[in-house]
Amino acid sequence: MGKIELQGVEKSFGKVDVIQDVNLTIADGSFVVFVGPSGCGKSTLLRLIAGLEDTTGGKILIDGTDVVDTPPAKRGLSMVFQSYALYPHMSVRKNIGFGLRMAGAPKAEIDRKVEAAASILNLTQYLDRRPGQLSGGQRQRVAIGRAIVREPKAFLFDEPLSNLDAALRVQMRLEIAKLQDSLGTTAIYVTHDQVEAMTMADSIVVLNAGRIEQVGSPLELYNHPANLFVAGFIGSPKMNLIGGAPAAAFGAATIGIRPEHLHVAGDGGTWRGKVTVAEHVGSDTFLYVHVEGAGEITVRAPGEVGLEPDDMVGLTPEEGRIHRFDSEGKALAS
Amino acid sequence: MARRISPTYKISMTVIAWAVAFVIFFPILWMILTSFKTELEAFSTPPKFLFFEWTTENYTLVQERSDYVRYAMNSVILAGGATLLGLIIAIPAAWAMAFFPTKRTKDVLLWMLSTKMMPAVGVLVPIYLLFRTLGLLDTHIGLIVVLGLANLPIVIWMLFTYFKEIPKDILEAARMDGASSWKEVVFVLAPMAVPGIASTILLNVILAWNEAFWTLNLTTINSAPLTAFIASYSSPEGLFWAKLSAASTLAIAPILVLGWFSQRQLVRGLTFGAVK
């Protein structure tokens, strides 16, 4: 119904290779998140799937058919844009129903489907308003409504939550996840926010400079990052990456240990250092500890820990939580 | 100069501003007042500002000169025709350059603008001779073509900037929604472009109506618009100030009104985007 495959997909703008040899299979009904830093090509990849850009090479298969030469209007996909891209001169009702109108559906059917979508998204009372009269969150829901009403093979989301304030973002995250779950439609979601990725995805695709670094479930990426890039990208605060002597002690060029996997004590500890900054947020305590030979280590301790700058502490990594990487940044077997 | 503005400051600034504005506007005001005087009063010294015998005889006289209506109609035909011609040629070009730009687009656009910078006298001779040979002198078609082409660069430029302002992703959304190219244009692009097109029409009508080089040199009787009609008052006989004022007031009234609405368009259209 909504299985998407990318085979050897490439995209260049002039001499610049933006997407390089991407191979990916997206199972029908799954929620896949493309995540990566700015400029990694995640939006470009999404737009290639949508058909808004032409590929320079490779195939894109939707349910087994190569759509590389099919215009976006005929691919049977829906897209929710970062800026929502609502039609300013049309009412909410007409905005949502536009796709059905283009497909030539009878008016009664359009009305029925529009009202159904509106009720799912709590937009019924706004149906006759114009986008200019709606708040950001409402506009976003209209954009989603427009996408779901056509019952597409897959939803494409291009950083839809970036323009919302923090509280609204959390709320919409939940709503989108619930919606996709109940509709069962394949969803491809692009974001630079790894928290969104971790909370919403069935499967995460980490992209960097046009290449896939790793594909896996959120916990897979958390527990077993395949390389330094993924290790440093997933998880907040960032994983501590230490080279030099401490790494050599574990037989690796670089080792990584997440801030939440370090125990803090006044005495002893595998590494000793002085606290430079202590952040007390109540639920956790974040300590930045300077360790000779290892640099600045971030520690996340649960609850309230009464340590202050200039205190000497000992840090001990949790058993089995050390990640080892070779000189090329690839993960070594634990 | 934010919060505490002393009332005396505001009042003194207001007085100065109104004084300056009044001085600038005075000739127009004086012309309108003169149009309501008798010829004798119009020429009398010292000039009478408010307390004179108000009359509308000049307006009736001007209307009665049957050719006045013809001149006015010509202004309308030429301004309207030139604008229409401009739009027909310019809209596809501006649409293409705004939405499907190529590497050459910027150069093409700049070249088009540069054609507007060529002085009309540079081509007065060939145009005049060409028109004479083709029998286009003093015709509506001839003038419509000339005025349309003379302002074409500005029309293309303005439409280009307005089209560029239409958010690209709304058009992409239409494509994702299954709209074919022409449906995208008809249902989404065109409605969003209407305000921009209206603004361009406004500015172009004003420019064509006021054009006073080609209209003075290429017309005599048949297609002469109001610019030429007023010019004929430059060497009259007898007293004519009041009639001139009435004719002039009628001639400029529509454009003054349109102009008041078109200030923003003026800045956009005539500075070629060099001022934001």
Next chain:
Amino acid sequence: MATRQMTTVGRIATAPSIIVLLIWMIVPLAMTIWFSLQRYNLLYPDRRGFVGFNNYVYFLTDPAFGSALANTLILVGAVLAITIVGGILIAVLLDQPIFGRGIVRLMVIAPFFVMPTVSALIWKNLMMHPVSGIFAWLAKLVGLQPFDWFANAPLLSVILIVAWQWLPFATLILFTALQSLDPEQREAAEMDGAPALSFFFHITLPHLARAITVVILIETIFLLSVFAEIFVTGTGGSAGNIAFLVYAKALLDFNVGAASAGGIVAVILANIVAIFLVRMIGKNLEA
């Protein structure tokens, strides 16, 4: 982003404008150049022949040319000076807190929309007439002799008329640019204790520099071709500029050859300015 098919559609759509403008520009211009190298007078259509640059020599050595060139440059220079200085002052004035700014603005903008033939005749008759004009009345009020503008200072009179017409343009542009001055800059200056006048010279004026340049370039393009005001006030003899001279040669003397040469001279003059203007616009298109 455009796909392959769309680019071709785009090219077809742009083609008419390009073709039309090419014809409008190239063909007549080429003909002007052709005529400028010919001896051709409409009154004696049989005496034709290639005369090389004779027409240019004739045009450039014509006593009228020297004064036409001078008049052209003086006209442009004086109007630029008046409109820019006046424009800045009025723009700053409009920027102040005043009552009824809307109406003030309308009154200040109005002259630009008056057709040139009307403004010329209004000024010549109602304002500057040595007997019944407003200026004459004002002069008598203060005990001076009324000044016969058009007899004694025709160029100045034309300058005044043209400046009056273009002042609103400069004002509008400069006012628009002024409004774009970040209010936070003003507040920062206030915090820094900067007096109003020095704020004007050190911050406002440099900010306006770009707009002023634009006004200069665009006004120059249009001012080089001033025609109606001179034609209608009958000052072609004394205050005629190059545009008028070309017109006179063409449609009064019927000397096609000389008029064409003159036309080319005018084009060259305008081109010098155009190069700068196009470069400026081009830079802005990138932004």
